[in-house]
Amino acid sequence: MNDYATSFNREINGKPITVDDIKYFAKIEHQRTFKDTDKQVKENQPFATKILQLKTDIRKIENHQLDGNIKKMKSQISKLESEAPNQQNGKRIVQGIKKSR
Structure with a gap:
């Protein structure tokens, strides 16, 4: 720690x-x-x-606010999850998940 302190090369009130x-x-x-x-x-x-x-969009389809194919959308979600460039234990890395050691 002495070396660490001297490496600052600064003074406090005129003292190193x-x-x-x-x-x-x-x-x-x-x-x-x-x-x-x-x-x-x-x-x-x-x-x-x-x-x-x-x-x-899936929620809107379920609430009859939008027309579409839920099965196809869920398939697209699975594809996007697997294509994400950064994965950990086979899952897409998102904010808040634990880092592996």
Whole structure:
């Protein structure tokens, strides 16, 4: 820690920084999840948008607000899920899922 403190090459009130001036904190993560800023989530976003639109259309068909083939749409969703570039344990990586170790 002495070397770490001297590597700052700075002074506090005219005195060089010492070990007593530095506070070091560490965070231990027991459970890590993907955030919306992670590269994998961003790359999967176009697929997530299309999947969400298809799910919305399926709900509209079920409520008789739209005409369409639900079976075909569910097939498209499955295809998009498998085509997403970033997968973990066979599932598309989305915000909030646990990261594997």
